Amino acid sequence: MSQERHSQLGIHPVDPDASGELLKRQQIVRRTKIVMIVVLVLLAVGAARTVISRVFNARELESGTAERAKQYVKTAIAKSSDAGQTLSLPGTLQGFVQSPISARAAGYLKRWHKDIGSRVEKGELLAELDTPEIDQQLSQAIAARQQAASSLELAKSTVDRWEALRKKDAVSQQELDERRSGYSQARSNLAAADANVERLRQVEGFKRIVAPFAGVITRRNVDVGDLIDPGAGGGAGRALFTLAQTDPLRVYINVPQSYANLIKQGQKVVVTQSELRGKSFEGKVVRTAASIDISTRTMQVEVSLPNADGALLPGAFVQVALPLKPSGALVVSTDTLMFRRDGSLVAVVDDKNRVHLKRVQLGRNYGQTVEILDGITGTERLILNPSDSVAEGDEVALAPETKPAAKAEGKPTEQGKS
Numbered sequence: 001m002s003q004e005r006h007s008q009l010g011i012h013p014v015d016p017d018a019s020g021e022l023l024k025r026q027q028i029v030r031r032t033k034i035v036m037i038v039v040l041v042l043l044a045v046g047a048a049r050t051v052i053s054r055v056f057n058a059r060e061l062e063s064g065t066a067e068r069a070k071q072y073v074k075t076a077i078a079k080s081s082d083a084g085q086t087l088s089l090p091g092t093l094q095g096f097v098q099s100p101i102s103a104r105a106a107g108y109l110k111r112w113h114k115d116i117g118s119r120v121e122k123g124e125l126l127a128e129l130d131t132p133e134i135d136q137q138l139s140q141a142i143a144a145r146q147q148a149a150s151s152l153e154l155a156k157s158t159v160d161r162w163e164a165l166r167k168k169d170a171v172s173q174q175e176l177d178e179r180r181s182g183y184s185q186a187r188s189n190l191a192a193a194d195a196n197v198e199r200l201r202q203v204e205g206f207k208r209i210v211a212p213f214a215g216v217i218t219r220r221n222v223d224v225g226d227l228i229d230p231g232a233g234g235g236a237g238r239a240l241f242t243l244a245q246t247d248p249l250r251v252y253i254n255v256p257q258s259y260a261n262l263i264k265q266g267q268k269v270v271v272t273q274s275e276l277r278g279k280s281f282e283g284k285v286v287r288t289a290a291s292i293d294i295s296t297r298t299m300q301v302e303v304s305l306p307n308a309d310g311a312l313l314p315g316a317f318v319q320v321a322l323p324l325k326p327s328g329a330l331v332v333s334t335d336t337l338m339f340r341r342d343g344s345l346v347a348v349v350d351d352k353n354r355v356h357l358k359r360v361q362l363g364r365n366y367g368q369t370v371e372i373l374d375g376i377t378g379t380e381r382l383i384l385n386p387s388d389s390v391a392e393g394d395e396v397a398l399a400p401e402t403k404p405a406a407k408a409e410g411k412p413t414e415q416g417k418s
Contacts, residue, residue, distance in 0.1 A: 071390075072399040075349055075381040078330040078372060085331070085366045087259055087322040091251040091271075091303070095244030095314045097213055102239045103228045104206035107131035114241070116220055120211040126241055127209040129228055134207075138200040145193035148186070155179070155186035215245040218314065244314050249305045251283065253320050254298035258364055262324050263288055269303055270321040273312065281305055281312065283320075329363050329371040336382040337362075337370065338390075346376065347383040347390050355383070355394040 112127040114120055162179045165171045219242035222228065229238065251271065255263055267285045283305035292299055303320060305312065312318075338345040338357075348356045358380075363371030376382075383390070 071387075071394065071396040073349065073386070073396045074384045074399050076333060076336065076384055077381060078332045078376060078378045080328065080330060080378065085324050085326070085364070085369070087255075087324055088367060089253045089255065089320050089322065091253040091318055091320045093305070093312055093314050093316045093318060094250045094252070095215065095218075095246055096248050096250050096304070097215065097245040098218075098314065099212065099243055100239030101126065101209060101212070101241040101243055103129060103209060104230055105129055105131050105134055105203050105228075106230045107134065107207065107228055109222050109224055109226045109228055109240075111224060112220065112222070112240075114217050114220075116217050118217045119215070120217065120243070121214045122211055124211045125208055126211055126217075127222075129207040129209070131204065131207050134200060134204050138197070138204055141193065141197045141200050145190070145197050148190040148193040152183075152186040152190045155183040159183045209240060211243060213243070213245060215243045218242045218244050246310060246312075246314060247307045249307050249312055249314065251303040251305055251318065251320055253301050253303065254293075254296060255301050255322070257292050257297045257299070259322075259324065260288075260292060260299040263299070263301055263322065267322070269323075271303070271305055271312075271318050272321070273316055273318045275316075276311065279311070281307075329373055330376065330378050331366075331369045332372055332382060333384065334365075334368060334370050335384050336386070338386055338388075346372075346380075347386040348376070348380040349383060349396060349398070353396055353398070355390055355392065355396055357390075357392050 107129040108131075110128040110130040114124075114126045120126065159176075159179045159182075162171055162176045166173065166176045220240070221238070221242075222240050228240070263285060265285055265287060269283050269285060271281045271283055272279070283303045285301055286304040287302050289300040332346070336346050337360075338347065342359060344360050344362050345357050346360055348358055350356060358375050360375030361373040363373045365371075383396075
């Protein structure tokens with residue numbers, strides 16, 4: 001084959017000089033195959049990794065879903081109320097004696113001697129009134145009394161003369177009786193005048209406003225020059241002062257009907273005030289209403305509270321803790337209760353971690369705990385804070401108990417903080 005024929009067919013001629021170029025081309029082909037094999041291997045490795053990753057992710061998702069599908073619960077066991085309970089009720093402090101001080105006489109306030117916060121003793125002067133009208137009425141009454149006394153003297157001398165004339169039969173008995181009647185009337189007029197004078201003197205004595213008992217002035221409603229009406233209508237709005245006896249104090253509380261039979265006279269109570277942290281005051285029940293108010297179904301109870309140091313102020317809001325005798329019934333936390341259309345229920349976990357809903361009969365409510373009268377025996381494990389979705393037969397898992405944190409040396413613990 002000629003050189004031209006080789007050129008037309010594109011076949012390289014067998015030329016000893018062209019062997020190097022052919023070798024280079026073979027090396028390029030070999031390298032290309034190697035690169036392709038490496039690329040295919042890498043693609044296979046990537047695909048295998050993707051498949052394995054998806055398998056592991058699917059397994060992890062399945063296990064995570066199964067784990068999250070479990071209901072973890074905390075349980076508690078009912079306890080017997082042998083230790084007794086404490087009933088806490090709100091109340092308001094009041095002075096043992098608390099009264100508005102009003103004026104009995106009409107006039108103008110001349111001066112006042114005591115202001116709010118002043119401690120006064122019984123009979124101590126609080127204020128003085130200027131009563132010109134009463135002064136004039138008293139002067140008029142004294143003059144009228146003198147007239148009545150003069151008329152009595154004249155009537156007495158007249159009777160004496162007519163009795164002497166009657167003995168001489170100079171006058172008739174009718175005329176003597178008329179003179180005696182005039183004398184009796186004159187005595188009555190004098191007695192009425194004396195009573196009127198005494199009344200006005202007593203009214204004038206009310207110009208001095210004095211304390212009816214020892215205590216603290218909690219309010220002053222008048223100032224110098226104010227017009228004072230007598231009596232003040234019996235209300236504190238127009239009273240001159242308000243006086244309160246602060247030692248001891250009174251606290252009135254309303255005890256629910258279910259606890260009324262447990263409250264006895266002389267029972268000790270503990271009174272606390274939120275503003276006085278760390279302090280408690282001991283009082284006692286002095287009397288009860290001994291009846292239930294039909295509108296509130298509560299019984300009013302009066303507590304007497306010593307206040308020698310004056311730490312407690314009348315009108316303050318306090319909490320009264322009444323210790324009650326143990327009833328022997330089972331007591332559970334209020335967090336275990338569920339209220340549905342079937343009534344009051346508790347969720348009980350059995351040995352196989354299955355949930356069983358049991359209907360219970362509630363007794364006294366102590367705030368954080370409540371008595372269970374019927375429905376459980378006291379050995380069941382009760383779910384704390386059961387969700388609304390908890391149903392009969394659900395499978396649950398018990399949450400691991402958290403260990404209390406170790407107390408750091410020299411640092412106060414969080415327990416007991418409010």
